[in-house]
Amino acid sequence: MNRPYVIINCAMSADGKIASPTRKQILISCEEDIKRMYRLRNNCDAVLVGIGTILTDDPKLTVKETYVQHPKQPLRVILDSKGRTPPKALALNDVSKTLIITAKGNKKTYNQSNVEVVECDTDSKGFIDVTYALDLLYKKGIRKLLVEGGGTIIWSFLKNRVVDDLYTFIGPYIIGGKDTPTVADGEGITTGEQITLIINEVKQEGSGVLIHYHPV
């Protein structure tokens, strides 16, 4: 199967959390990391999140001109099996195009001309089949895909072994909470099946540390 090159980027606290205990967005990155993230986004053909992130954070998923001059604005992709993306979600604004991938039979219509909804096969959990979605994106010309979260989506991509690069920025904070979202949520591994990573680079970035891994 042809698929895009897949990069995961996320920011976590020193205790591995990616949001507040109430799942709200919380400042973890520093200015240097935010700048790196926008440049990375601008260098990708598409940026992908799960519906969980759309509903909690309502991100625009665009590239800010403050950080990148003449941004090219990647395609925004939302994995949304049940068709829950609100018509007023900021990720549907007219700054870029948006592709909502939904399960067969759950297709909603949107008035915005920049929004496309496609139906897709689901996996055994009823989620969008990651392999099918990547094949679809490749056929649409996407060669470099940035996956930004949240934890359930990141887990799915890692579990399906379709990740080429993993960047984690570790901010100098403790958030705590046993149910607080982490980098990789989902059901987790069964015994002896850890997903092994090779460390490519570790560097201090502003107030935190950036680790670049390659999954084996």
Ligand SMILES: NC(=O)c1ccc[n+]([C@@H]2O[C@H](COP(=O)([O-])OP(=O)(O)OC[C@H]3O[C@@H](n4cnc5c(N)ncnc54)[C@H](OP(=O)(O)O)[C@@H]3O)[C@@H](O)[C@H]2O)c1
């Ligand atoms: N710090 C960071 O870098 C960062 C970045 C992004 C998000 N976040 C945080 O992450 C949290 C949201 O994460 P989340 O885990 O609740 O939601 P999520 O990963 O954004 O979305 C998960 C949802 O996507 C849908 N989905 C469709 N296909 C899927 C697939 N193949 N695999 C997994 N999910 C699929 C499912 O809902 P349906 O069944 O309805 O389709 C699933 O419940 C928020 O607290 C947000 O603030 C942090």
